[in-house]
Amino acid sequence: MAASPAGVSGFYKVLGVVALVGAAALIYMVKKPKDVSIPANVAVLAADTAGFRGYLLGSDSAAVEVSEYADFQCPACQEFETVQFPSVRQQLIETGRVRWRYRDFPLAQHVHSRVASHAAACANDQGKYWELHALLYQHQSEWFGKRDASGSFRQYARDAGLDVPAYDTCMQSAKYAGRIQASVDEGTKLGVGSTPSFLIGGRLYMGSLSSDSLRALVLALSAKPAP
Amino acid sequence: MGVATLSLAGLFVATYLYLFKIGKIGTLACGTGACETVQLSPQARFLGVEVSLIGVLGYSALLLLALLALQPRYEGPAWPSRLLALLSGGAVLFTAYLTGLELFVIHAICRWCVTSAVIIVAIFLLAVRDLRPVAARR
Numbered sequence: 001m002a003a004s005p006a007g008v009s010g011f012y013k014v015l016g017v018v019a020l021v022g023a024a025a026l027i028y029m030v031k032k033p034k035d036v037s038i039p040a041n042v043a044v045l046a047a048d049t050a051g052f053r054g055y056l057l058g059s060d061s062a063a064v065e066v067s068e069y070a071d072f073q074c075p076a077c078q079e080f081e082t083v084q085f086p087s088v089r090q091q092l093i094e095t096g097r098v099r100w101r102y103r104d105f106p107l108a109q110h111v112h113s114r115v116a117s118h119a120a121a122c123a124n125d126q127g128k129y130w131e132l133h134a135l136l137y138q139h140q141s142e143w144f145g146k147r148d149a150s151g152s153f154r155q156y157a158r159d160a161g162l163d164v165p166a167y168d169t170c171m172q173s174a175k176y177a178g179r180i181q182a183s184v185d186e187g188t189k190l191g192v193g194s195t196p197s198f199l200i201g202g203r204l205y206m207g208s209l210s211s212d213s214l215r216a217l218v219l220a221l222s223a224k225p226a227p
Numbered sequence: 228m229g230v231a232t233l234s235l236a237g238l239f240v241a242t243y244l245y246l247f248k249i250g251k252i253g254t255l256a257c258g259t260g261a262c263e264t265v266q267l268s269p270q271a272r273f274l275g276v277e278v279s280l281i282g283v284l285g286y287s288a289l290l291l292l293a294l295l296a297l298q299p300r301y302e303g304p305a306w307p308s309r310l311l312a313l314l315s316g317g318a319v320l321f322t323a324y325l326t327g328l329e330l331f332v333i334h335a336i337c338r339w340c341v342t343s344a345v346i347i348v349a350i351f352l353l354a355v356r357d358l359r360p361v362a363a364r365r
Contacts, residue, residue, distance in 0.1 A: 010296055011228050015235060022239040029243070029252045142267065146250025155263045 019122040034172045036150040038114040040106075041181065048178030055129050057089070058099040063123075063222035065100055066201040066214070069105040069187040072116035072136045073144060074195045080208045081137040087211035098218055102133070104183040106196050112149040115171075117180045119153040122170035123162055229353045231293035231312065234286050237346040240339055241282030248279050261335035268335075270328045278325065282343060285318055289350060296357070308357050315351040322347050 054067065070077040089139075091097040104120075106113030116136050123132035135156040143149035150171070157167045170176075187197070191204055198205045201221045209217075229359050246252045246265055255262040265271065271278050289311065296307040322344045 008228075011231075011297075014232060018232065018235060022235070026239065026242060026246065030246060143250075148250050148252070151247065151250075151252075151255070151263055152267060155267050157263070 035060070036115055036118075036153075037176050038118045038174050038180070040114060040177075042163075042177045044178045044182045044185065048176075049182045052179060054101040054103045054183070055124065055133070056101055057130065058093040058097060059096045060099065062093075062096055062099040063069055064098050064218045065101060066218070067101040067103055069103045069183075069190075069192045069195060069197045069199070071105055071107050071113045071195040072120070073110035073140065074107065075111040075140070075144075076208050077196045078137050078140045081134070082194050084209070084214070086212045088214055091211065091215060092218055097222055103187060104180045105179065105187045105192055105197070106184065107195060112143060112146070114177070114180055115150055116153060117183075118171060118174065118176050119150075119157060119167075121176035121179065122167050123160060124159060125170055126162050127163055127165065128160045132156060132162070135160055205219065228297065229349050230315075230357070231290060231297065233346050233350045233353070234290035234293050237343055237350070238283065238286035238290060240343050240346070241279050241286050244339055245277060245279035245283050248277050255339070257338055258260045262337040262339055264335040265329055265333055265337035265340060268333045270325075272335055281321075285314070289314060289318075308354065312351070312354040312358055315347060315354045318347045 018196040070080070088098075091099050104113075106117055111173075120129055120132050120136060123129050136153070139152065139156060143152040146152065154164065154167070155172075158164050190199060193204070194206050196208055198209060200217055201213075205217075243252070244255075244262075244266060247255050247263075248271065255266065257263065266279070273281060292307050292311045292314065295301060296305070296311060301307050325340065326344060329340060
């Protein structure tokens with residue numbers, strides 16, 4: 001396999017140039033600005049919140065409304081979503097006892113939260129909010145530690161059945177940054193300081209609740225017998 | 228020389244995929260999006276290790292062996308060339324396994340994985356050819 005010294009020397013030079021070009025290309029891809037960035041603390045315009053009060057599940061005529069203030073990157077919210085919420089949905093929402101209102105409350109220390117909230121808002125444009133909402137929480141451990149999670153969110157959008165080019169356009173526009181900020185402002189005014197927090201019957205409950213606790217609260221408020 | 232050049236190309240492909248997997252690159256340049264499906268699937272890990280990281284290490288080893296085999300003292304089918312053929316043969320089998328997962332389990336084909344598969348097969352063929360005496364190659 002050995003070649004003449006002159007040939008090998010020339011080859012090393014060519015290989016060195018190829019290595020430098022390849023390394024420069026990789027460095028460029030790592031350093032270049034990422035496609036998606038959702039700014040925090042933007043000015044909230046009236047149009048940002050017009051006709052929007054959160055993502056709703058359940059009957060309009062439910063006796064009790066529960067507002068959840070949560071952060072897609074918060075582990076406690078993830079646990080609530082995956083462990084407690086299926087029972088809440090089955091026992092309280094689908095039975096017509098509760099109308100659930102999900103509000104974004106991205107915490108400052110969670111760098112991907114606003115992008116995740118925005119991804120879900122873009123899914124809502126296509127009528128797939130709750131599908132993407134569930135995927136974001138289910139796969140939280142996969143994207144939690146990434147430097148840029150937008151590729152993962154895009155994949156979940158595809159898995160949820162979204163039109164990906166339309167999703168990309170929505171994400172790049174950052175058009176829901178104001179709506180997300182309005183949600184944060186609303187929670188802050190109410191006294192939300194941690195996630196998840198719940199507003200039930202006018203009272204704020206901070207920290208995760210079990211499905212049993214929620215059920216007891218709702219039954220007490222609605223004063224209806226258990227099914 | 229061909230093996231070294233191809234190993235370097237494979238190293239760049241594997242490094243690119245690994246940088247995506249650890250979140251250093253936002254999205255993969257992959258027209259269909261199937262690359263992300265494959266890279267984010269549970270099958271993108273093998274025995275708890277990222278497959279792309281295995282690629283980085285494997286191509287690095289192949290590159291080092293190929294450069295070693297170019298040294299005059301290893302002229303002919305010396306141990307670096309034999310090890311190169313053995314390692315690239317194992318890599319071809321591993322690539323076949325991964326391609327099977329893409330086709331029959333994940334149901335998505337990643338173009339970068341196909342590129343890597345072509346590179347590793349070419350490396351193997353060249354490595355086997357280099358085991359033969361110089362006169363026999365003509």
